[in-house]
Amino acid sequence: MEYIASRADRMNTVGEMAASVAHEIRNPLTTVRGYLQLLLSKKEFDRYRDNFELMIDELDRTNTIIREYLCLAKDKRADLKICSLNKIIESLFPLIQADAVASKIAVSLDLSEIPELQLDENEIRQLLLNLVRNGLEAMPSGGCLNIRTFWDNDKAVLSVSDHGPGMPEYIFNNLGTPFLTTKDNGTGLGLPMCYRIANRHQADIDVKTSESGTTFYIRFNHPLASN
Ligand code: ADP
């Protein structure tokens, strides 16, 4: 019998186990969240409202960390299908709009005609939501967020721009490194997840940042291009 496993094999098993544990933890979390919400709606608990809300926020944060971690898990493959990037963006717009209104931010959509692409719809939604959330978080006192699609140099491009203060140089130089965050409540997993998703789509990410704002560009190959 052969007992020798390579380091890569062992790491992979650990990664897979961690991913399945993370997955299993989400179910009880959902149950706890549901009961907290139920208690929150009862009059007799009114004076504990702040505490309940805090608990729910913390559960949501835990869920976000698990979701981002799962997305980073190495063995996952993108489920690529030919579809319309513009349609995915449009379907997310109400959600984005709701977040933006709460942060006093106006969102503009500027979608050009681009060919359909090979995309994993769920992953593209997560990528866009992460870029949008970062954009909103960069403008705490309000402003404008612009989401565009356009065709440039044989690539379909998605861009998300904000008018926030830009990012510090050490972040810019280490974009995509896990756990790097400048936010009190940040996970530092949002951008690593975006880079992982872009990588699975063979898309490139470019970033421009200055004191007057930040733009992320995701450049997708045309599905018929030979790469
Ligand atoms: P988190 O949002 O949890 O901090 P991310 O991986 O999404 O983690 O982002 C990492 C860091 O990159 C942020 O903490 C912030 O410093 C910087 N960053 C990302 N997007 C922007 C942006 N649009 N404007 C300014 N800084 C940004």
Ligand code: MG
């Ligand atoms: Mg983020």
